[in-house]
Amino acid sequence: MRFALNHIAAPNLSLPDFFTAAGELGVTAVEIRNDLPDVLSAWDPAQVKAEAEEAGVTIVSINALYPFNVWGGDLPARAEAMADYAAACGAKALVMCPLNDGTKVSFDSLVGALAAMKTILDTRGLTGLVEPLGFPISSLRTKAEAIRAIKAAGGEGTYRLMHDTFHHHLAGETEFFPDWTWLVHISGVTDPDVAVDAMLDAHRVLVDDADRLENVAQIRALLDAGYDGPFSFEPFASKVHDAADPKGALKTSMAFVSAQL
Incomplete structure (x- = not known):
């Protein structure tokens, strides 16, 4: 397997x-981000490209366009x-997350947003990496629904899925779509007391x-089904962000996952 790193795994580290x-x-x-940390507001893109080239890394995605499935207001300009x-x-890609505040978004609106975004991409x-969010309040929870919308928008050549292990579990989705999956986010929840439907980003370690x-x-399951892309660490818990040795913590987790496989 191949690992990747999302900047939120060590947000206190400068970009270089x-x-x-x-x-x-x-x-x-x-992966770089527009929230934690907000690389897009702090760095000129040419500088980001130069730093990546100097370090010998490839920027596979930017996280994230939100809420991509409500196409209106300032979203087209932001996109x-x-x-x-x-x-x-x-x-190489933009991560696209759906509205996540309890408001329902129609399938037609989802398809329309994908069609509009297709030209931009x-x-x-x-x-475009469509990332369903498994939270009960999410307007797009499953990868199966995302694929159906992508096909309806004629976006098979533009869009792929972000498989997030946290959101896959929260949504109760059991089917894997290796041929559609372009990138995987991995994070764990270890708190024994939180119910699945109450899990939040803050629990992700x-x-x-x-x-x-x-x-x-x-x-x-993804590897056995033929997925050959990277697995990117995306923990949101403050105890991970504030770790005294973030590189050491990541090395330990990488070794654990590798050993289990």
């Missing part, structure tokens, strides 16, 4: 230090700006032997 740490861990695929940035910094040579999300089983 993050890229360097990835290389020292033997990781060549990285174009993010796509321009991705193209300029050498990123295609003209810049980018892949690095994967270890106390993981409740069956990360190893999900990873094995």
